[in-house]
Amino acid sequence: RSLASPSAFSALAADSNAPKQPFVIGVSGGTASGKTTVCDMIIQQLHDHRVVLVNQDSFYRGLTPEESERVHEYNFDHPDAFDTEQLLDCIQKLKSGQAYQVPIYDFKSHRRCSDSFRLVNASDVIILEGILVFHDQRVRNLMNMKIFVDTDADVRLARRIRRDTVERGRDINSVLEQYAKFVKPAFDDFVLPSKKYADVIIPRGGDNHVAIDLIVQHIRTKLGQHDLCKIYPNVYVIQSTFQI
Ligand code: CTP
Secondary structure: OEEOOHHHHHHHHHHHHOOOOOEEEEEEEOOOOOHHHHHHHHHHHOOOOOEEEEEHHHHEOOOOHHHHHOHHHOOOOOHHHEOHHHHHHHHHHHHOOOOEEEEEEEOOOOEEEEEEEEEEOOOOEEEEEOOOOOOOHHHHOOOOEEEEEEOOHHHHHHHHHHHHHHOOOOOHHHHHHHHHHHHHHHHHHHHHHHHHHOOEEEEOHHHOHHHHHHHHHHHHHHHHHHHHHHHOOOOOOEEOOOOO
């Protein structure tokens, strides 16, 4: 526990008239690590706040007809597979309080739906989820909190086989081939090295209720601090801080 210093609080109080900026959380981790479950649990617990979820998957580039013909040679786990400029634009706009039309991606056709979008409105909390959301420094810099979901590779592969065969229209051989050729190497080259940017690492993903409770408590403290400053701009607050 620490008592907020007068100078730290003056800075907060001075900011109290500024428009409220959303709290941005990045949630990364390997394929099928349970990122979506962690996000859903955070969203559920923050039911009294406006929270929006943005998936990095929505910003996959659509394949050209030539790439579609040779889809088994396409690396969906490389950073270049995403339109990061558009993702950056999206998070910047949402962070500045504007709404954004997020593309809709279809994992079966490997294309974006050309005529429909998901309108994401301004909110108190923005959660950005995806395997490579910590890769680009500009995207990372927009985040107030970075979470890495750390789940064993065998658990992730088992989940991925189930999900891709049931939900994404793939056969088991193509899932295993893609995993060995692209998913695992890209995890080692890009996803795992980005773990060092995380503020919080959650072992076992969505099964870890204690970690999620602590994270939600921290987000509430951060959101509440802003509200307190608005109500009592001339008083000091006792600020509690903790680390997982
Ligand atoms: N991918 C694919 N085909 C595409 C686009 C992406 O197979 N047309 C795969 C990539 O190989 C990548 C994965 O989708 O590894 C990214 O999605 P993933 O993180 O596994 O999905 P989430 O549901 O976000 O994961 P989690 O279970 O952690 O919530």
